[in-house]
Amino acid sequence: MHKDVMSVRSTTSAQQCAVKMTKERVGCLIVLEKREPVGIITERGFADLVKKGNFDCKKVTAQDFMTKPIISIDANASYEKAMRVFDKEEIKRMPVTDDGDVVGLLTLRNLVIHSKKSMNKLKRENSLLKRMSEQRGMTRE
Numbered sequence: 001m002h003k004d005v006m007s008v009r010s011t012t013s014a015q016q017c018a019v020k021m022t023k024e025r026v027g028c029l030i031v032l033e034k035r036e037p038v039g040i041i042t043e044r045g046f047a048d049l050v051k052k053g054n055f056d057c058k059k060v061t062a063q064d065f066m067t068k069p070i071i072s073i074d075a076n077a078s079y080e081k082a083m084r085v086f087d088k089e090e091i092k093r094m095p096v097t098d099d100g101d102v103v104g105l106l107t108l109r110n111l112v113i114h115s116k117k118s119m120n121k122l123k124r125e126n127s128l129l130k131r132m133s134e135q136r137g138m139t140r141e
Contacts, residue, residue: 001096001104007032010039010063014049017041017062030095030102031066037095037102039066072097073106079114082106 007030008017017029021043031039041062049055049065071089073082075098085094086108096104 001106001110003104005030005095005102005105007037007102008041008062009033010061010066012062013058014046014055014060014062014065015057018046018057021046028093028105029062030070030105031062031068032102035102036100037070037072037097039063039068039070040093040095041066042093070095072102074098075103079111083111086111 006020006024006026006028008020010031010033012020012031021027021029021041027043029041030037031041039062045065045067049060071085071091072095073085075096086092093105093107095102096106
């Protein structure tokens with residue numbers, strides 16, 4: 001997960017949200033109310049807002065175009081549970097919480113990278129076991 005999570009208040013203007021996302025080079029912002037995550041603003045959310053057209057980016061606030069309710073996952077959840085949530089909810093990002101506080105952001109990319117590392121580790125272990133069995137004459141023929 002990413003530990004540096006960018007957040008805004010629900011009253012933050014769309015313009016301020018766009019500036020923050022651009023400046024921080026992030027694809028989403030977590031919308032907080034009293035430290036609790038209440039929504040998420042994504043690049044797609046901005047695209048949908050612009051598609052509707054005819055709005056004042058200084059008057060439209062995060063609460064007007066954030067995706068809600070927010071789907072989050074507990075910091076102690078397993079990799080498998082995270083995969084199920086991403087699949088079931090058809091999302092790409094979700095905040096990681098610990099006792100209600102946002103402590104990170106998990107993305108599908110994080111899980112893909114984790115999966116690749118796990119697969120490479122399994123391949124190395126399999127290769128080692130194969131070599132060991134061949135040295136001991138334990139091959140299948």
